[in-house]
Amino acid sequence: MLHKIQFLAFTTALWIIGSGSVRAQDALPSEMQPDTPMAEVDRFDFLVYNLDGPLPLTDNPANELYHGIWNQGATFSYPNLQLPDTLAIDLRGYCMPTPSSRINDVFGFRPRRRRVHYGLDIKVEKGDTIRAAFDGKVRTRTFNKRGYGNYVIIRHENGLETLYGHLSESLVRENQLVHAGDPIGLGGSTGRSTGNHLHFETRLLGTALNPALMFDFQNGQSTGKQYIFSRKTATKEVQSSAAYVKVRQGDTLSAIAKRSGSSVKTICKLNGITQKSIIRPGQRLRVR
Numbered sequence: 001m002l003h004k005i006q007f008l009a010f011t012t013a014l015w016i017i018g019s020g021s022v023r024a025q026d027a028l029p030s031e032m033q034p035d036t037p038m039a040e041v042d043r044f045d046f047l048v049y050n051l052d053g054p055l056p057l058t059d060n061p062a063n064e065l066y067h068g069i070w071n072q073g074a075t076f077s078y079p080n081l082q083l084p085d086t087l088a089i090d091l092r093g094y095c096m097p098t099p100s101s102r103i104n105d106v107f108g109f110r111p112r113r114r115r116v117h118y119g120l121d122i123k124v125e126k127g128d129t130i131r132a133a134f135d136g137k138v139r140t141r142t143f144n145k146r147g148y149g150n151y152v153i154i155r156h157e158n159g160l161e162t163l164y165g166h167l168s169e170s171l172v173r174e175n176q177l178v179h180a181g182d183p184i185g186l187g188g189s190t191g192r193s194t195g196n197h198l199h200f201e202t203r204l205l206g207t208a209l210n211p212a213l214m215f216d217f218q219n220g221q222s223t224g225k226q227y228i229f230s231r232k233t234a235t236k237e238v239q240s241s242a243a244y245v246k247v248r249q250g251d252t253l254s255a256i257a258k259r260s261g262s263s264v265k266t267i268c269k270l271n272g273i274t275q276k277s278i279i280r281p282g283q284r285l286r287v288r
């Protein structure tokens with residue numbers, strides 16, 4: 001009984017904290033599919049792009065890196081593709097998707113949401129022009145009521161795919177070639193969102209990278225000419241701060257790993273348990 005009261009008090013406190021000031025960002029709770037988080041890979045590849053001039057826009061951007069896979073209309077799903085160990089991502093020729101410098105929510109694990117936030121939430125007004133971050137080809141332009149709302153995904157020559165979510169309107173069509181700075185949508189709050197903002201993601205082969213490593217919204221510029229992606233650092237960043245989750249009814253270690261952006265192996269190690277250990281509802285597990 002005491003336990004139940006404590007739990008109620010805890011959730012009420014959370015509710016009070018959570019209902020304080022509502023910023024325009026992704027709504028919670030979210031059952032949004034995070035797609036392919038932090039793929040476990042164990043192979044190396046070292047790819048460096050030509051840094052002598054801007055990457056030309058072709059009809060098949062980064063085709064080699066994506067092994068010819070062009071999953072038009074899909075979100076991010078590359079279960080069979082391996083992340084390179086290192087990759088120099090060319091940032092030249094970028095355009096800030098919005099001149100707004102107000103970040104409403106950063107990238108990373110959100111204990112309150114019990115999930116990873118795979119992008120940046122940038123404050124925009126409804127109807128603000130949202131622009132392509134680099135030259136590229138529109139892979140997906142669709143609508144998801146429970147998630148990103150109206151959203152656009154563009155693949156770029158530098159290997160990145162960028163996603164622009166919660167648009168009030170998309171202005172491009174699938175397979176369209178766009179140049180950096182071309183208007184691709186209008187700011188909005190469609191889908192699971194609490195107010196007008198741009199949810200902006202930068203992904204490499206489906207793995208979310210912190211956009212702030214490449215785009216400095218506060219100063220309205222890229223962080224440099226290139227960003228050196230390292231598989232190790234990218235995985236660490238999402239896992240950097242210690243976090244705990246409460247086991248739900250019917251939970252499995254793999255379900256917990258999936259929604260917290262962790263792995264079964266990590267959870268076992270952090271909690272001194274094995275994959276065969278029995279976990280109980282209400283139990284707290286450290287996930288990073």
Ligand SMILES: [Zn+2]
Nearest residue numbers: 026120121199
């Ligand atoms: Zn967001």
